Amino acid sequence: MSAATERFDVVIVGGGLVGTPLACALGELGLAVALVEAALPPPLTADAPMETRVSAIAPASEHWLRTLGIWPRMPAGRLCPYRRMRVWDQGGEIDFDAALVPTTHLGTIVENRLIQQAALATLTDHAGVRLLAPQRARRLAWQRDRALVTLADGSVLETALVVAADGADSEIRAMAGVPTFGHGYDQIAIMALIETERPHQHTAWQRFLPDGPLAFLPLADGRCAIVWSCTTAVARSYLEVPDAVFLQALTDSSERRLGAVLACGPRVSFPLRWMHAARYAGERVALVGDAAHLIHPLAGQGVNLGYQDAIALVEAIRLGRSQGRDPGEDWVLGRYQRLRRADNLLTAASMDGFKYLFGNVNPVLSGLRNAGLGGMDRLGWVKRAIVRQAMGLAADPSRT
Ligand SMILES: Cc1cc2nc3c(=O)[nH]c(=O)nc-3n(C[C@H](O)[C@H](O)[C@H](O)COP(=O)(O)OP(=O)(O)OC[C@H]3O[C@@H](n4cnc5c(N)ncnc54)[C@H](O)[C@@H]3O)c2cc1C
Numbered sequence: 382m383s384a385a386t387e388r389f390d391v392v393i394v395g396g397g398l399v400g401t402p403l404a405c406a407l408g409e410l411g412l413a414v415a416l417v418e419a420a421l422p423p424p425l426t427a428d429a430p431m432e433t434r435v436s437a438i439a440p441a442s443e444h445w446l447r448t449l450g451i452w453p454r455m456p457a458g459r460l461c462p463y464r465r466m467r468v469w470d471q472g473g474e475i476d477f478d479a480a481l482v483p484t485t486h487l488g489t490i491v492e493n494r495l496i497q498q499a500a501l502a503t504l505t506d507h508a509g510v511r512l513l514a515p516q517r518a519r520r521l522a523w524q525r526d527r528a529l530v531t532l533a534d535g536s537v538l539e540t541a542l543v544v545a546a547d548g549a550d551s552e553i554r555a556m557a558g559v560p561t562f563g564h565g566y567d568q569i570a571i572m573a574l575i576e577t578e579r580p581h582q583h584t585a586w587q588r589f590l591p592d593g594p595l596a597f598l599p600l601a602d603g604r605c606a607i608v609w610s611c612t613t614a615v616a617r618s619y620l621e622v623p624d625a626v627f628l629q630a631l632t633d634s635s636e637r638r639l640g641a642v643l644a645c646g647p648r649v650s651f652p653l654r655w656m657h658a659a660r661y662a663g664e665r666v667a668l669v670g671d672a673a674h675l676i677h678p679l680a681g682q683g684v685n686l687g688y689q690d691a692i693a694l695v696e697a698i699r700l701g702r703s704q705g706r707d708p709g710e711d712w713v714l715g716r717y718q719r720l721r722r723a724d725n726l727l728t729a730a731s732m733d734g735f736k737y738l739f740g741n742v743n744p745v746l747s748g749l750r751n752a753g754l755g756g757m758d759r760l761g762w763v764k765r766a767i768v769r770q771a772m773g774l775a776a777d778p779s780r781t
Pocket of ligand 1: 394395396397398399400417418419420435436437438516517518519546547548549552570572608651669670671672678680681682683684685686687
């Protein structure tokens, strides 16, 4: 072993939205953990302008982040819980209310950077967790019952388990030889912060247009974040048009539900694709978050699924340890994969189905869809089931 080799129980590659809370959770188990992150975000002060990248965080994810001590580190004044969701298209409408479940809120809109920053701050509560940043994982090798991660500075981390939390283009996944399958959507999502004539009423608004869904997500400062998924050609033109043209397009496409759209911050874009890893585990490697699955953002589930992955992996490791197993043993990884892969595939497939159904101009399909939305709106138990699923209440990581 060279002088620069250090030993850890778990090495997490990727200190993003999923990898950083996972490091905190493994730190709570008393494990020696290295978290390797290539690019730390600049600090976000409490009075800094709001970030354009926000996520809808489900109550189940909020609960987990609370138990880890991460949620209380985020300034409450920057978080926006929402109580209702209004979803409509040209023929039907469905209204989800927190009172249905009943609960106080259906989710919370949070800036991505805020979650990552609060999670990074929480790492210091765990003596066993080391943050190595900015630092890149470059190579992965195996030696007997250990994995070896070589970093960009040449140092080597020896570990029982490597967690790939390095996002959709995961290099660790490729180095572990795990193939993926999927397809492009020929869609780009545009995100921006906007001001509207009328208040958002702590409601998440989503209209399904033939081109793709347009969402207005409520923000704590009274503005909304938009996520507008359009075909690539249309999105490119919306990214280039002057503000006034874009504002008018938003006003028209939202059917003035919040009145006119008055102002808009910088527009940022994300090409959309569907991707799923053929396995969630390789030799002494586990995949979590976007490294394992990439889904359409229409239901705001991506990072929430990533948190369910992290919860399940921690649970599998905890159970394995209670039986004297190390975190990278096949038994642990097999259990983790059984807990998560089928659930995630089902969610991903339903997002694909929704995207197809709502993007289809075939009159039979649009008739069915509209009958479905109107009918669903009258069926309290169906709406309750959908809301519970979206809130993450259906997930149970203790299941085998
Ligand atoms: C338009 C849009 C809207 C969305 N809205 C929602 C929403 O409302 N709700 C929701 O739940 N999800 C949403 N998502 C999905 C969500 O953003 C992702 O699921 C989430 O960011 C994935 O987090 P992650 O930590 O797995 O990956 P990432 O956030 O991609 O983090 C990966 C990290 O790994 C680091 N890294 C990469 N390679 C290396 C390496 N070799 N060495 C060291 N570090 C490395 C990167 O620097 C990065 O910090 C949305 C996505 C899009 C595109």
